[in-house]
Amino acid sequence: MKIVIIGSGNVAFHLAKAFTQNEISVSQIFGRNETDLKEISEVLGIPFSTEKLLDADLYVIAVKDESIEEVSKIIKEKNCLVAHTSGSVEIEKLIGNYRKASFYPLQTFSKTKSLDYDKIPFFLEAKNDQDFDLLKKLAQKISPKVMKSTFEQRKYIHLTAVFACNFTNHLFAKAKEISDSQNIPFDYFLPLIDETVEKIHQISPKDAQTGPAIRQDEKILNSHKKLIKDKDAKDIFEVMNTSIKNMYKNQNSEL
Template sequence: MQTVIIGSGNVAFHLAKAFVLNEIPLAQIFGRNQTELQQISSELNIPYSTEKLSDAELYIICVSDNSVDEVSKLITKKDCLVAHTSGSLPKEILAGEYRKSSFYPLQTFSKTKDLDYSKIPFFIETENNEDQKTLTDLALKISENVMESTHEKRKYIHLTAVFACNFVNHIFSKAKEISDAQEIPFDYFLPLIDETVQKIHEIDPKSAQTGPAVRNDKRVLELHEQLLKDESLEIYKTLNLSIKKMYDLP
């Protein structure tokens, strides 16, 4: 199947790399950022263009949510399948007269971080059973975890991902601010972080909870509050309150 990836960011790069590593042909990678496209093309040996879309049977749009509608209008071919990779947008955001779908990889992507693509879940939504099979078979060449999903379900998948990834990473950043301010190497906390994440592979997160809030240790909670101020103090109080509510603590 002739396939074109549209975009030059993190998702476009990793999806293109996953295709190449699994020997799935790519006709082109297309976008506006020539510098990024040249780098991707050079590394993965894929033709690229900033001017003309190649003819293809499948176009996969890997751009920001705000740009999907506009970019989708660049595809004027009617007899083709077009998929976006957004976790939150409906397939109907695609503006052409082609067949519409979603090809959503559930992962956080950075160009400098290698990934095991076989572990990344893909969620597929299409307009008909034939396209569902086409995209499912394609995803199964990359990943062991492929699932059909409606837009309604995908919204909750994306919301869960924000809690499990984006919010957690923000907390890591706040933790590093505290350790940096006290000149404590953040590397010292990495074994704790690794163990926390590894633990929920084996134990339900609710059962794995530790810390002063779940122990209802008011002395430690008050001590910590005295050490914090402004936004960090509000985050600390909010999270501790949420933990107490989850465990029905006073």
């Protein structure tokens, strides 16, 4: 089976690397950014092009959500399968006379950060059982965590990921701003962050919650609020604490 990956960003790089490490041959990496494509090619030994798209049995489109529809139009093959990697775009956005699918890896990707690909869940959607089975076999060469999902499910999977990953990382960034403002090394907070994440591998996030908001400790909450000068940080502080207090009404906890 000939596979072409379209894209040169974080997802394209890691998918190409995951395929290569699991002996899945990739015939070409195709895209517009020659610098990034060349870097991927040199690291993984996969041919690249910015001009001529090779014929393939499977095209994996790993580009920004807003570019998927336009990029999908460049594929002229009729007897092929085209799958995008988005959690928030329906497969009907793929424009072309070919078979359509979704091949969604649930992970945050950065080129400079190595990943254990066998821990990444893959959520798949296809128009027919044959195409789904093909994608399933492909994904299972990378990870045992493979699940069939509809577009409706994928939307909620992506929304959950935004809360669990994107929002959480933004809170880390805002926390670092506070520690930096007082010349406190942010590294000192990493054991706390690690334990917070490690804990939810063993108990539910709701049961793992600690802190002044769950205790309804208004004295501490007010003293913290007075320390915050940044408006965005203060808004986040108020919204988060209100949400925690509402979730744990009539409950008590100890830090």
